[in-house]
Amino acid sequence: MPLPAPNLYPPFHIVRLSHVELHVTDLARSRAFWVDTLGLQVTHEDDELITLRAMEERNHHCVILRKADQPSAGHLAFKVYAEEDLDKAHAWLSARGHAVEWVERPWQNRTLRTRDPQGVPLEFYATMERLAPIHQKYALYKGVKPLRIDHFNCFSTDVDASVAFYNDIGFRISEYTEDEESKRLWAAWMHRKGGVHDMAFTNGRGPRLHHVAFWVPTPLNIIDLLDLMSTTGYLANIERGPGRHGISNAFFLYIRDPDGHRVEIYCSDYLTIDPDHEPIRWDLKDPQRQTLWGAPAPKSWFEEGTAFADTEIGEPTLAAKPIVAP
Incomplete structure (x- = not known):
């Protein structure tokens, strides 16, 4: 099948991927792997979840580890350019029959949840809490x-x-x-x-x-x-x-x-x-x-x-x- 022509003027503007939510069965065991072994930095930790960021990132997190009975993935998240892009996304997805809903997420402003045609859970947001830079704190590497x-x-x-x-x-x-x-x-x-x-x-x-x-x-x-x-x-x-x-x-x-x-x-x-x-x-x-x-x-x-x-x-x-x- 021929490749589709690239759409350089999409209905809403996505900047990049942002973060993933993973469901894990043992937070302490996961922390030992993701933090102590891989080297990601903890930005929040409680009995239900751990959030992590990498060394160059200013957003609050790029990984959410959430405690669950069985391993699975919760959602994949993408950052859009501006708040109005969320409204454009809502309108475009709704018009094409995709289920959409506004959801509350800590450390984020408005967040739009949907699924792609395969069923992958997707979330879009424009603004997440920003943290101080750590890319030159080499003791943390x-x-x-x-x-x-x-x-x-x-x-x-x-x-x-x-x-x-x-x-x-x-x-x-x-x-x-x-x-x-x-x-x-x-x-x-x-x-x-x-x-x-x-x-x-x-x-x-x-x-x-x-x-x-x-x-x-x-x-x-x-x-x-x-x-x-x-x-x-x-x-x-x-x-x-x-x-x-x-x-x-x-x-x-x-x-x-x-x-x-x-x-x-x-x-x-x-x-x-x-x-x-x-x-x-x-x-x-x-x-x-x-x-x-x-x-x-x-x-x-x-x-x-x-x-x-x-x-x-x-x-x-x-x-x-x-x-x-x-």
């Missing part, structure tokens, strides 16, 4: 030294449909994987902030959260994290990498938190700011698509993900398969 949240990746049962929706609201395609036989999209990477992606989609049982990613200073920080995890009881939490992606050209590592939520540690992708930036196409069977060095991903990477709370999971409409590690 620990773990992998996370600088900022970078992107979400979700399993989608129909990547073409997911791309159509996000294209309509102003996300632009940077790279994509096409199944040669059907000419349908198997995966796509879409951005708002001018990197390779804020939101990506992988063909599979969905909707589910595949991973959330954090930008780090250098590949050496990833090596340091591997040394730390392998000697502090987290060896089994290392899932894939380190390596360099063909798609995005980024250096990467995939790890799992104590509840199985997948986290990518990520650096070294490229700018996509120009409005006439042309998407890069990859064939599904290209061995350098997943990893520039040719190493395929493990089976778990294609099959396991985090369910969204109160969201039905369906089977993919595209049966094509990538190269999988034995």
Whole structure:
């Protein structure tokens, strides 16, 4: 199927991804992983939730860890330019049959909640409490030294449909994987902030959260994290990498938190700011698509993900398969 033409004048203006809410079964155990090991900074903590930010971020949080009986994802959040964009989003989504509601969220002003056509819970806001900068407080840098949240990746049962929706609201395609036989999209990477992606989609049982990613200073920080995890009881939490992606050209590592939520540690992708930036196409069977060095991903990477709370999971409409590690 042909790619949709980029929508450079969307109905409302999204700045970037903002934060993710993850449901975890043991806050103390999660804190040991996200704070003591990865190095995110605590901005609020009580018996029900912990909020975290990375070193370059001024918003109150980029991760919400909420205590729950079962692991799941609560929502994915995006920041819009201004309050009027929330009203525009409400009108546009309502006119197209999407359920919308205004919700109260601590540390945020008005927040609009909806779901994308796959069922992914989305929240939009314009203003969040701002905190003092800490990017030059080098005594706080620990773990992998996370600088900022970078992107979400979700399993989608129909990547073409997911791309159509996000294209309509102003996300632009940077790279994509096409199944040669059907000419349908198997995966796509879409951005708002001018990197390779804020939101990506992988063909599979969905909707589910595949991973959330954090930008780090250098590949050496990833090596340091591997040394730390392998000697502090987290060896089994290392899932894939380190390596360099063909798609995005980024250096990467995939790890799992104590509840199985997948986290990518990520650096070294490229700018996509120009409005006439042309998407890069990859064939599904290209061995350098997943990893520039040719190493395929493990089976778990294609099959396991985090369910969204109160969201039905369906089977993919595209049966094509990538190269999988034995």
